[in-house]
Amino acid sequence: MIAFIKNNEVYTIRKKLILLYILNVTDIIFTIVLLKTGYFREMNIFMVKAVQNPMLSFIIKIIFPAILLRYLYKQIYLADKEQLQAANIGILISLAMYSLVNISHLVWTALLPVFHLYL
Numbered sequence: 001m002i003a004f005i006k007n008n009e010v011y012t013i014r015k016k017l018i019l020l021y022i023l024n025v026t027d028i029i030f031t032i033v034l035l036k037t038g039y040f041r042e043m044n045i046f047m048v049k050a051v052q053n054p055m056l057s058f059i060i061k062i063i064f065p066a067i068l069l070r071y072l073y074k075q076i077y078l079a080d081k082e083q084l085q086a087a088n089i090g091i092l093i094s095l096a097m098y099s100l101v102n103i104s105h106l107v108w109t110a111l112l113p114v115f116h117l118y119l
Contacts, residue, residue, distance in 0.1 A: 023098035028061035030105035
């Protein structure tokens with residue numbers, strides 16, 4: 001695991017970008033599902049209006065990031081060793097943040113039965 005985190009090779013960074021995209025997609029799926037329960041609200045100030053329209057939120061959170069990550073991968077493919085190290089750090093920070101967001105969604109999903117009992 002540590003080797004995967006520290007590895008700055010293009011192939012490994014590509015895997016990290018794919019993982020980042022998957023976490024991004026699961027974030028919007030969890031968000032839409034949890035918002036439909038009526039017990040939750042969107043905390044990301046940039047997405048508050050977008051999540052009111054599920055199609056718009058899917059475009060913003062699925063299509064746009066796919067294009068952006070594809071572009072980023074092309075740039076990383078051309079990067080030198082120092083740039084790969086910087087990119088790896090940025091990607092790891094993003095992975096950590098999205099992991100925490102998804103863990104939060106999982107916790108709230110697990111707590112849904114409790115909300116139904118007491119509210």
